[in-house]
Structure formats: C-alpha cells, structure tokens
Amino acid sequence: MKYPTLRAWCAAALLLPAISALAQSSAQPSAADARDALAKKEGEGDQSALLKQTLTAVDKQYSMIKKGQVQVTYDLNYAYIGQEKIVTDIGTAGLTLFEIENVSSHTVTNTISADYGILNNLTGNVTLPAISRYATVKGHSGISNSVGDIGLGARWQPIESRRDSANYTVTGNVRLPTGRSPFKIVSGSGQATGSGVTSFTGGLNINRIVDPVALFGSVSLGGSLPAKHLYQVTGTRILTRVAPGMNIGFGMGFAYALSYGITTTMSFQESISAGSKLRFADGLNAKTSTQTSGMLNFGLGYRVSPKTTVNVSVGIGVTADSPNMSLGMNLPLAF
Numbered sequence: 001m002k003y004p005t006l007r008a009w010c011a012a013a014l015l016l017p018a019i020s021a022l023a024q025s026s027a028q029p030s031a032a033d034a035r036d037a038l039a040k041k042e043g044e045g046d047q048s049a050l051l052k053q054t055l056t057a058v059d060k061q062y063s064m065i066k067k068g069q070v071q072v073t074y075d076l077n078y079a080y081i082g083q084e085k086i087v088t089d090i091g092t093a094g095l096t097l098f099e100i101e102n103v104s105s106h107t108v109t110n111t112i113s114a115d116y117g118i119l120n121n122l123t124g125n126v127t128l129p130a131i132s133r134y135a136t137v138k139g140h141s142g143i144s145n146s147v148g149d150i151g152l153g154a155r156w157q158p159i160e161s162r163r164d165s166a167n168y169t170v171t172g173n174v175r176l177p178t179g180r181s182p183f184k185i186v187s188g189s190g191q192a193t194g195s196g197v198t199s200f201t202g203g204l205n206i207n208r209i210v211d212p213v214a215l216f217g218s219v220s221l222g223g224s225l226p227a228k229h230l231y232q233v234t235g236t237r238i239l240t241r242v243a244p245g246m247n248i249g250f251g252m253g254f255a256y257a258l259s260y261g262i263t264t265t266m267s268f269q270e271s272i273s274a275g276s277k278l279r280f281a282d283g284l285n286a287k288t289s290t291q292t293s294g295m296l297n298f299g300l301g302y303r304v305s306p307k308t309t310v311n312v313s314v315g316i317g318v319t320a321d322s323p324n325m326s327l328g329m330n331l332p333l334a335f
Contacts (some may be wrong), residue, residue, distance in 0.1 A: 039267065049293075051214040051255050051263065064123055064157050064169070071115040072333040079323040081105040097262055105135040105191075109148065120244070121158070126274055127151040131193040144190040148179040164210040175203045183230050183242060199224040212257035216267075220249045238281040245274025245290075253297070265299035265313070291321040 065071050113127040129148035135141065151174035159166045161265040179194020203220030225244035233239075251266025299313035308331075315326035332334065 006212070029119070047236045048099075049213075051209050051257055063116055064121065064155065064161075065117040065156075067117045067120050069117045071176075073115075074110040074331045074333055075109075075113065076331075077109045077111070077328040078278045079107045079109075081107075082324045100258055103135060103137045105133065108132045109132075114300065121160070123154060123155045125151070125153040125173075127153075129170045129179075130183075133191040133193060135191050142190045144180060144193055146193040147201060149194045150178045164207070166206050169205040169207075171201075171203045171205060175199045175201075175288040181227070183227050183232050184238065185232075193216075195224070197224040197227050197242070214255040215253040216254070218250065222229070222247045224250070233282075237284065239278060240281050241279035242278040244272065245276055247273040250297050255301075261303040263301040263309075264313075265297070267297045267299075270294040270319075271287075292319050293317075293322045294319040295326070296320055 037229060040293040047114050096139060109129050111126060111127055111129040116124045118124050125175065128150055130146075130149040132143070132145045134143045151173055152175075153171065156170045158170065174197065175195070177194055177198055178198050179196075180190070181194055182192035183196045185192050199222060201220055201222035203218055205216070205218040207216040207314050221244050222268030224244040228241055230240050230242065231238060249269065249271040250268060251269035253265060255263050255265040257263045257320055271293045273291045273293075275290055278286045278288070280286075294317070295315045296318055297313055297315040299311055301309050303309045311330040313326075313328045313329070313330075315323070316323065317323050
C-alpha cells in the first residue's frame with residue numbers, strides 16, 4: 001500500500017483554500033452580483049430619453065424628429081368652466097357686452113396630431129381636433145359635436161442639441177377657422193367649437209436636461225385676422241365685425257424622473273389677450289377688456305415600452321378667465 005508523499009500533502013494543503021473560496025462564491029451572492037441585479041436592464045432606456053418623451057407630451061413644441069420620419073399622437077382633454085363671459089347688449093348706461101354670468105360648460109377634445117421630419121432640425125405638424133361641448137346658460141342647455149380649428153405648424157432648431165447646454169426651438173403656427181364660429185351661433189342652436197378667426201402664433205422654447213431633471217420654458221406672441229361680414233344679433237344691435245387683439249404667452253416648468261419608467265411634471269402657463277374691437281351695424285364701435293388666463297399643471301408619465309410613454313395631467317385655473325379644471329392624456333401612436 002502506497003502512502004501520500006510529502007509533496008502530495010503540500011499540494012493538497014495549497015488547493016484547499018481555493019476550493020473553499022470557490023464553493024462559497026457559488027453559494028453566496030457577491031457585491032458584483034448585487035450591482036448587476038440593481039443595474040438598468042436591457043430595454044428600460046435611460047432617464048434622458050424618458051425626459052425627452054415627457055417634454056414632448058407636456059408641449060409638442062419641444063419635440064424634433066429625424067428627416068423622413070412620421071410621428072402620430074393622440075390627445076384627450078376635458079375642461080370645465082364654471083363662469084365665462086357671454087354676449088349681452090350695449091345699453092345707454094354703457095358697455096355690458098361681456099358681463100360675467102353663472103354658466104356651466106363641459107368640453108371634451110379629441111386631437112390627432114401628425115409630425116413629419118422635413119429636415120433633421122425642421123419638423124412640420126398638423127393637428128385635427130374633434131370637440132364635444134355641453135353648456136348651460138340662463139336655464140338653457142345645448143350640446144355641439146364638431147371638428148375644431150385645424151392647426152398647421154413648424155418647429156425649427158437652429159442650434160444642434162447638446163447634453164450639457166440649453167436647447168432652443170423656434171416655432172410658428174397657423175390656426176384655421178374650421179370649427180363652428182361663435183359669431184355665427186344663433187341663441188339656443190348649440191355651442192361654438194372654434195374661434196371664428198384665422199390666428200398666427202410665433203414663439204421660442206428653451207429646455208435643458210440635467211439628469212434626473214428637465215427644465216423648460218417658453219414665450220410666444222400671437223395675433224388674429226378680423227372676422228368680417230358678420231350678422232349676429234346681440235340684444236338690440238347687430239354685430240358686423242370683430243378684430244381680436246394681440247396676445248402674449250409664457251410658461252415654465254420642470255420634469256423629474258423618479259425612475260427609469262416614471263416621471264412627474266409641474267408647469268405654469270399664462271396668456272394675456274388684449275381687448276377685441278367690435279363694430280355694429282348702426283355704426284357703434286366698442287372694445288372689450290383685457291383677459292388673462294393662467295393654469296397650473298401637474299402631470300405623471302409612465303413608460304409602458306421603450307418607445308411609448310403615456311402621460312396624464314391635471315390643470316387648475318388660477319385666474320378668473322381660466323378654465324376651473326382640466327384633465328388630459330397623451331398617447332403616442334405607433335404604426
């Protein structure tokens with residue numbers, strides 16, 4: 001019978017620690033295993049991409065797509081107004097054209113928008129809204145279902161996007177009076193679904209992503225063509241012409257990525273519109289007061305797939321001329 005030599009015993013003694021370490025590493029997770037488990041998985045995307053998608057949902061003006069690409073988005077919005085200004089009459093005592101009265105207005109807007117990449121830094125846009133509006137005024141109620149005002153727009157990014165600097169986008173939009181005009185509504189025949197005039201808006205948008213936060217802001221200036229050749233009875237007079245005033249708007253906010261799949265947003269938007277000039281058939285000219293609309297918005301974005309983020313938002317009116325409340329949902333459509 002052969003006994004182990006001294007050399008064999010030494011070799012076994014050297015191998016025992018290595019075998020023991022190997023057994024322990026296979027039985028217990030290491031620090032590297034923990035890091036791998038907590039790391040971002042394939043397909044989750046990154047926070048920067050999620051923040052960009054959230055910015056697109058918050059305001060389409062921030063989105064740019066590559067040349068030749070098409071992007072379609074569906075938006076659903078509900079707005080409630082508890083008080084609004086309505087047309088009454090101009091009497092001998094003075095102007096009472098926009099007297100505040102208690103009304104109830106519920107508006108549901110379904111909007112399909114399509115973006116097309118003309119160039120890598122130039123995007124064209126078309127929006128088609130379908131509006132359902134129900135309102136009660138002085139005991140009378142009415143409902144209207146119609147196409148709203150179709151919008152045509154473009155966005156241009158003069159400077160290439162950089163991760164560590166602000167990004168600028170110049171915007172231009174034209175809104176056509178394809179909806180039901182408020183200047184052609186006969187009392188008791190329904191509600192308006194459009195503005196009744198062609199309007200133009202130009203603006204500048206700025207955003208910067210600093211993970212996990214995206215900051216954004218905007219400023220815009222708009223005007224409208226006058227509505228001519230009208231014949232709307234308002235009390236004892238006939239309205240023949242309306243020239244809306246200029247309007248200026250601004251907004252600011254931020255989006256915060258809570259994780260690789262969830263973001264929150266908060267923003268404030270305000271619009272100041274100068275008074276409209278009115279002309280009546282008997283030669284009387286009048287001007288309405290300036291209106292200020294401000295909204296405070298809160299949103300939540302949820303990434304359901306690497307390419308799709310669903311966003312919901314709630315808005316609260318902070319001025320007398322604003323909707324009392326609004327609810328919205330944004331959903332990108334893939335084809």
